[in-house]
Amino acid sequence: MHAPTPPLLFLRDAELFDPQARGRKDLLIADARVAAIVEPGELDAQLSGLGSALVETVELDGALVTPGLVDAHVHVTGGGGEGGYTSRVPSLTLTELSAAGVTSVVGLLGTDATTRTMRELVARTLALREEGLSAWCWTGNYEVPVKTLTGSVRDDMAFVDPIIGVGELAISDHRSSQPSFDEFLRVASDVHVGGMISGKAGVLHLHLGDGARGLELVRRALDETELPARVFHPTHLNRRRELFAEACTLAGERGERAPVMDVTAFPADDVGDGLSAAEAIAAWLGAGLDPARLTCSSDGGGCMPHFGDDGQLSHYGVGQSATLLETLRALTGEFGRGLAEVLPMFTANVAQQLRLRGKGRVAVGADADLLVLRGAQDLELDAVLARGQWMVRAGTVLRRGPFEGP
Structure with a gap:
């Protein structure tokens, strides 16, 4: 049995394109939406005491995050x-x-x-x-x-x-x-x-x-x-x-x-x-x-x-x-x-x-539809979040359709 998914997802140290270049940012995801976009480290103190049952923290180390x-x-x-x-x-x-x-x-x-x-x-x-x-x-x-x-x-x-x-x-x-x-x-x-x-x-x-x-x-x-x-x-x-x-x-x-x-x-x-x-x-x-x-x-x-x-x-x-x-x-x-x-x-x-509201941008209140890409030239697809849920992570498909096999 899988452990329950924490209600908060914290993406640290992303190179954000929203799709415009915004530099290094931390992103907080909650209820399938982008809840906060802040300067690196700005939310560390508030989130550190919540524990892994409430917050999943992912270190991106400067990977690109795009819509x-x-x-x-x-x-x-x-x-x-x-x-x-x-x-x-x-x-x-x-x-x-x-x-x-x-x-x-x-x-x-x-x-x-x-x-x-x-x-x-x-x-x-x-x-x-x-x-x-x-x-x-x-x-x-x-x-x-x-x-x-x-x-x-x-x-x-x-x-x-x-x-x-x-x-x-x-x-x-x-x-x-x-x-x-x-x-x-x-x-x-x-x-x-x-x-x-x-x-x-x-x-x-x-x-x-x-x-x-x-x-x-x-x-x-x-x-x-x-x-x-x-x-x-x-x-x-x-x-x-x-x-x-x-x-x-x-x-x-x-x-x-x-x-x-x-x-x-x-x-x-x-x-x-x-x-x-x-x-x-x-x-x-x-x-x-x-x-x-x-x-x-x-x-x-x-x-x-x-x-x-x-x-x-x-x-x-x-x-x-x-x-x-x-x-x-x-x-x-x-x-x-x-x-x-x-x-x-x-x-x-x-x-x-x-007129697809909440789509196509990374903004507070927008849907948490995000890509994590590695390499400014290679743009290697590392992870996909759709409505705040991992579809692909670390290059591995996590969610498949019901007739696609395990």
């Missing part, structure tokens, strides 16, 4: 299905997220909402909450009309707790429903008003394909309607260099009135003719564009088909949330960017765009 990663685009029930029934990716496990440093996740459906359903997606989202993560989901998939749980986008958002918007609605893609401009606006307006009614994000998370129309529907919506730019959250913008250039141009032209853009941390062997997420983020910053208007997601659980020289399908890969940390390492290493400069794109920017 847990917020991944806004994960096929938690599995993606794929475009190559027949055997191409359906299995449902993701808890540790495929937690062991990658993801403490908050937003699940979605992709091409297939025929053999996959919103019921299945909501159920898996709630299961991830039970397993210890913070989880939400988008309603719908690539299709128009939107396939919802209740029959209405607004009802889904108002009455189904995890649902925060619509996604991933596909545009400029041969697999989309080829929505007209009016159909596109109807979905966007339902999302916007649904967000107002429910107090949720009210975001339309958009899958961008390889089509030449690119961001045309988004640009027209910004030019011709009253819908605020924050409603639109286009993703996969680094899949083609021309598409990413178009996104950069739109962001530069509109400044604070531009949508928040999202790039995808594709696996290294799946970048193709596009840019890696690290290349895209470095290019965005190099162009002087607003770093607060860019996010990065993983497409975890998404099917990544690979083709041989003859053009025939050779094998399948699967998107992994682990590519988020890989992207951070590339940015701070190969591209020479400071951690505080790029970390918000994986944490605070995402939480801000999706």
Whole structure:
């Protein structure tokens, strides 16, 4: 039998990024939240007399502490299905997220909402909450009309707790429903008003394909309607260099009135003719564009088909949330960017765009979703706390899903 977990967790001598660099700090965790952030040694006297039954003290010796990663685009029930029934990716496990440093996740459906359903997606989202993560989901998939749980986008958002918007609605893609401009606006307006009614994000998370129309529907919506730019959250913008250039141009032209853009941390062997997420983020910053208007997601659980020289399908890969940390390492290493400069794109920017309160930052009163990283360049994942509970510690997974084995 395990000893009971002390009610207080005291992290001593952390190099804190909240996500901005705050220097050496001590952190006190209580009731799944950050209770105090103080100068080193400031709480030692108050806590020393409480004993190990009340306080667990962890010496970090200058290890980096950051917010847990917020991944806004994960096929938690599995993606794929475009190559027949055997191409359906299995449902993701808890540790495929937690062991990658993801403490908050937003699940979605992709091409297939025929053999996959919103019921299945909501159920898996709630299961991830039970397993210890913070989880939400988008309603719908690539299709128009939107396939919802209740029959209405607004009802889904108002009455189904995890649902925060619509996604991933596909545009400029041969697999989309080829929505007209009016159909596109109807979905966007339902999302916007649904967000107002429910107090949720009210975001339309958009899958961008390889089509030449690119961001045309988004640009027209910004030019011709009253819908605020924050409603639109286009993703996969680094899949083609021309598409990413178009996104950069739109962001530069509109400044604070531009949508928040999202790039995808594709696996290294799946970048193709596009840019890696690290290349895209470095290019965005190099162009002087607003770093607060860019996010990065993983497409975890998404099917990544690979083709041989003859053009025939050779094998399948699967998107992994682990590519988020890989992207951070590339940015701070190969591209020479400071951690505080790029970390918000994986944490605070995402939480801000999706109105995930208490997420994406290390602050008093915020949820205790924390990563412990070793080495300013290596960013080796040492520990993960999700809602104040150890998921990973000293590099060892402590909590697994019920079907992952011991």
